[in-house]
Amino acid sequence: MNRAVLISVCISALLIFGAFWFTSRPASVDNETAVSVVDGKQIVDITAKGGYSPRVILAKAGVPTTLRVNTKGTFDCSASLVIPKLQYQKFLSPTGTEEIPISAEEAQGTMQGLCSMGMYNFQIKFQ
Amino acid sequence: MPGENQKEYIFHVHGMHCAACTLLIEETFKEFPNVTNVQASLPNHQVAITGNFSEPPELIAEKLTGLVKGHGYTVSLEKAQKAAGWEDFVYALPIALVIMAGFLALQKMGLTNLITSSDVSYGTAFVLGLIASVSTCLAVVGGLVLSLSAISAKEGGTWRTQTLFHAGRLSGFFVLGGAVGVVGNSLHLGLTANIVLGIIVALVMLILGINLLDVFHFTKRLQFTLPKIFSRHVVRGSRHDHYLAPALVGIGTFFLPCGFTQSMQLYALSTGNFMQGALTMFVFALGTLPVLALLSFGSLNIAHKPWKGIFFKTAGIIVIALALLNLFNALATAGIINPLFNF
Numbered sequence: 001m002n003r004a005v006l007i008s009v010c011i012s013a014l015l016i017f018g019a020f021w022f023t024s025r026p027a028s029v030d031n032e033t034a035v036s037v038v039d040g041k042q043i044v045d046i047t048a049k050g051g052y053s054p055r056v057i058l059a060k061a062g063v064p065t066t067l068r069v070n071t072k073g074t075f076d077c078s079a080s081l082v083i084p085k086l087q088y089q090k091f092l093s094p095t096g097t098e099e100i101p102i103s104a105e106e107a108q109g110t111m112q113g114l115c116s117m118g119m120y121n122f123q124i125k126f127q
Numbered sequence: 128m129p130g131e132n133q134k135e136y137i138f139h140v141h142g143m144h145c146a147a148c149t150l151l152i153e154e155t156f157k158e159f160p161n162v163t164n165v166q167a168s169l170p171n172h173q174v175a176i177t178g179n180f181s182e183p184p185e186l187i188a189e190k191l192t193g194l195v196k197g198h199g200y201t202v203s204l205e206k207a208q209k210a211a212g213w214e215d216f217v218y219a220l221p222i223a224l225v226i227m228a229g230f231l232a233l234q235k236m237g238l239t240n241l242i243t244s245s246d247v248s249y250g251t252a253f254v255l256g257l258i259a260s261v262s263t264c265l266a267v268v269g270g271l272v273l274s275l276s277a278i279s280a281k282e283g284g285t286w287r288t289q290t291l292f293h294a295g296r297l298s299g300f301f302v303l304g305g306a307v308g309v310v311g312n313s314l315h316l317g318l319t320a321n322i323v324l325g326i327i328v329a330l331v332m333l334i335l336g337i338n339l340l341d342v343f344h345f346t347k348r349l350q351f352t353l354p355k356i357f358s359r360h361v362v363r364g365s366r367h368d369h370y371l372a373p374a375l376v377g378i379g380t381f382f383l384p385c386g387f388t389q390s391m392q393l394y395a396l397s398t399g400n401f402m403q404g405a406l407t408m409f410v411f412a413l414g415t416l417p418v419l420a421l422l423s424f425g426s427l428n429i430a431h432k433p434w435k436g437i438f439f440k441t442a443g444i445i446v447i448a449l450a451l452l453n454l455f456n457a458l459a460t461a462g463i464i465n466p467l468f469n470f
Contacts, residue, residue: 015224084363084462089318118456119263
């Protein structure tokens with residue numbers, strides 16, 4: 001009996017740590033394709049399908065920015081975009097491009113975006 | 128002269144779990160000789176009986192049991208000793224965690240990439256339903272279905288309860304989908320309503336999950352039961368089966384926060400046509416049926432197996448974990464906390 005308890009606790013602990021490692025490991029930073037500057041305006045491109053990619057974006061702070069969210073046959077939660085800081089919420093059309101303006105004042109610090117159920121998220125770090 | 132030999136006895140009723148049960152108990156015991164008043168209490172699982180009794184209480188308990196035994200109740204003086212069944216956790220905890228790890232792995236497989244077309248046909252709607260039923264929506268809809276069916280099975284509900292839930296869900300999606308198509312006004316909720324609903328669903332699941340664990344007693348008082356007025360129609364029928372509640376809950380799943388459901392609702396909205404909207408939502412719900420039916424009829428089946436204790440505790444742990452996940456997600460969406468997980 002004690003042995004069973006021990007095995008049970010070990011397996012459980014292993015699974016819990018594994019799951020946390022699995023879901024909270026740092027996301028890859030991909031700036032090459034995500035951020036571009038056109039006519040003094042910063043453009044951030046994000047793809048939404050089964051999550052957001054890239055998940056962490058480094059952008060310039062204090063610059064008027066346009067966030068472009070591209071959907072391509074997106075029917076899952078990532079189509080239901082929420083950006084709490086901008087008080088932005090919209091259900092994106094399954095296929096298309098949504099342009100979200102971010103003013104120079106708003107382009108500060110870390111901006112968190114997620115889907116309305118909170119399963120998927122992304123960050124834009126203005127620095 | 129009434130009042131001369133009036134005595135009040137309080138008995139413990141084993142098996143009294145629903146509002147309809149208290150009604151049945153009260154009505155049956157009122158016909159017991161010399162009884163002047165009966166008051167059944169659901170949260171305490173007790174019944175207080177007043178009357179001119181000459182027999183000792185043990186004998187009364189025995190006679191009362193005889194009256195309701197056929198319905199599955201036992202009346203006793205002593206509260207039945209309840210074993211918390213801690214040893215079940217030795218198996219329940221690892222099993223629950225393995226299932227949750229499987230759920231996480233499933234999310235990482237990128238099922239959403241299976242959808243390549245961007246226009247919605249009935250075929251796509253069905254496939255979307257299939258995918259939705261194993262996607263992150265499973266945390267909300269599946270978690271709720273699992274907790275409700277396990278609780279229902281535990282309290283003696285039959286296949287009828289589960290079937291009514293699924294029938295309610297399918298017909299609700301059909302009718303409401305059609306309504307969305309006609310009205311042209313999306314029934315899906317705004318952000319604040321979504322967050323509030325998410326938190327409510329999470330809390331309901333949390334309480335149901337704790338009830339399933341069957342370790343703590345305080346949540347029994349928070350049990351979700353229909354007011355007596357609703358059960359009155361049911362009491363003459365079968366004891367444990369509610370007819371209205373499961374169907375209503377099934378219809379209500381239309382409004383549960385789930386990205387896929389909302390996409391389908393938006394599409395139904397764009398059709399501007401009753402039949403098309405109704406059929407799209409119906410076919411989508413049909414796609415989600417296999418997994419959800421497996422959850423509910425599976426729990427019903429297992430509820431009669433010898434290892435049901437392990438099953439209920441496993442289900443309880445999973446439901447509580449999903450409830451916490453939903454709660455954290457709702458708070459993250461509200462911008463209150465940073466997201467803890469990413470699928």
